[in-house]
Amino acid sequence: MSEDGRQDGGARRGRRPRMADVAARAGVSLVTVSRALGQPQLVSPETRQRVTAAVAELGYLPDLVAGSLASSQTRIVGAVVPTLANSFFAASVQGLSEVLDAAGYQLLLGNSGYDTRREQSLAAAFLGRRADGLVLTGSRHEAALRGVIAGAGVPVVETWELPAEPLDMVAGFSNDAAAEAMTAGLLDWGYRRIAFVGLPDGGESRSDQRRKGWRRAHADRGLEAGPHIAVEDANSPVGGEAALERALALAPAVDALFCANDTLALGAIVACQKAGVAVPGRIAVAGFGDFDLAPHLVPGLTTVRVPGGEMGETAGRMLLDRLAGRRVEPRVVDLGFEIVRRASA
Amino acid sequence: MSEDGRQDGGARRGRRPRMADVAARAGVSLVTVSRALGQPQLVSPETRQRVTAAVAELGYLPDLVAGSLASSQTRIVGAVVPTLANSFFAASVQGLSEVLDAAGYQLLLGNSGYDTRREQSLAAAFLGRRADGLVLTGSRHEAALRGVIAGAGVPVVETWELPAEPLDMVAGFSNDAAAEAMTAGLLDWGYRRIAFVGLPDGGESRSDQRRKGWRRAHADRGLEAGPHIAVEDANSPVGGEAALERALALAPAVDALFCANDTLALGAIVACQKAGVAVPGRIAVAGFGDFDLAPHLVPGLTTVRVPGGEMGETAGRMLLDRLAGRRVEPRVVDLGFEIVRRASA
């Protein structure tokens, strides 16, 4: 291949080459280049090879913006998570990203900061970019979202919950069933006064559901639930530390702490270590999420394993299936959970 | 506003409205709509108001793909991180995302899995989407990347390191200086045989640099560095646990473990707890990163605080400045680090 200087078909100096430049260089029409790149089987091997060579010589990079406009599909999926500073959602994003990447799709990511209005505006922005699909976290959205999505006509997957009225598809699990199961486990293991540690009422949809499950486990057995110890910030161990202190002061004595997530549980366990409180001897601690560190804490954290990465992967696959024109059945996938009993309860 | 049925200027049924539909409805030309939306100050208040009303009535969402093609700017920034399953990079992405969001930019995210070829192909894909800027992690890239970026002519920020030959701009810190400072601290505090726990040689750029700093701190004082305890996976506490076991078996006795990151350090501390090894009495443990949990471990983790979120924010701001046509000086920003001494060393 000639390295020296631009030839006839070469791109004008200083401009990034376009498909027409490649075409000229390869001595074919623009359409043929488009086909050679997009549907190579429609082009003869020699032509394809000439095009490939021209692409390489010019360093041509197809403009996917133009392609998207012409084909009205972007191969972009938008995802909104409450926060990235949290390994749980990060795992989902990672799973999603990998599935999409393998299919040549790209991920447009936004974080809502647990604010449904920001979620709404991010979703709108993604749709404005003509994302082919959307992945959302949770079931609580602005009322207007439904209309915006319907108007755009793109497939959507909600994750991390099992909404009563899904927008479209769901890849999630039941937070209340999981919390109920965890609570039932604690009761079965002999704990009698189980406090729930989490956000106040209405603080956040998933925390609320978990609290509901905890309450129901008691109700189903005719027991009265223990106290709800409210924390301000569910994403810091500090809340767990404070909760332990409060729990120890309560009478009748609380013998187990069910934390709305593992970060809080870690705070509680650490506070116990510092205060010399035996876990689970004096007080048991259970978490929710089963983060990486759960088995490594001392004592190992009893918790609920949730399908973080799988939700992302499944959401991605559902979207891709739908975009490929395949029917997605069922539209609501419950990825389940698992009670993981370690030493802390 | 009339709810009932489409009117003259309304969009054809079943199609999503375009700018022309809005224009017809508002009784102005398409250009005016474009201006009313993009540069409202160029349009009279009444007209602007008519357009706004028409937009609302039709539920019009501008097509940013078309806009991008026409204006040749996408307001999209692409970012590549090694992994999201790691709170360190997640913090950077979060910081970046927030800065971009506030400026009306969107984030296209990819994870390379610590593979430079995947980084390269992601970067190329982002450039194909005509991202206005790129944020990369680290300084080790495929050779071809430089040319691809130069060809696209977009601003780039490298993060998490201080590359010797930056691609363009940098928002990072010196891993070797930080590791050297941490090691110097350990030496100052009286530890004499400090093992480094991290990936094997050449495993990863940042781990290598940290090891280099550890070695240099010794060399500068005419001391011989302790052993390098290699682990397979630096992102799991398991490596730290294994490392502790190996360290305890060494003679002469290792009295401090300097782990290439906090996750490994956590593994080591936990292993000590389990084995009843006093920290720092028998062996001190230092980490790198200062993740959320560091102050909450028992004992609190002595570590290096790195500017995770700030690198993301700074990278975002540098990009935005450059895109706004402002000069960015200096192009290499060292965000520094901080030695945080807690109880573990």
Added chain:
DNA sequence: TCCGATGATGAAAGCGCTATCATCCGCTAC
């Protein structure tokens, strides 16, 4: 009274691709 500013609006020309339809060739089938 006329003129160049100034402000508000519009018409037309693309941005760089893909979709669609047309063309052309060589081949098989009768």
Added chain:
DNA sequence: GTAGCGGATGATAGCGCTTTCATCATCGGA
């Protein structure tokens, strides 16, 4: 021999916007 067909290629028309340039009032100053 020729109709018919599939494979390979090309010409053309947009995709829905922004940009640029043109138009046309309106207005204060000479």
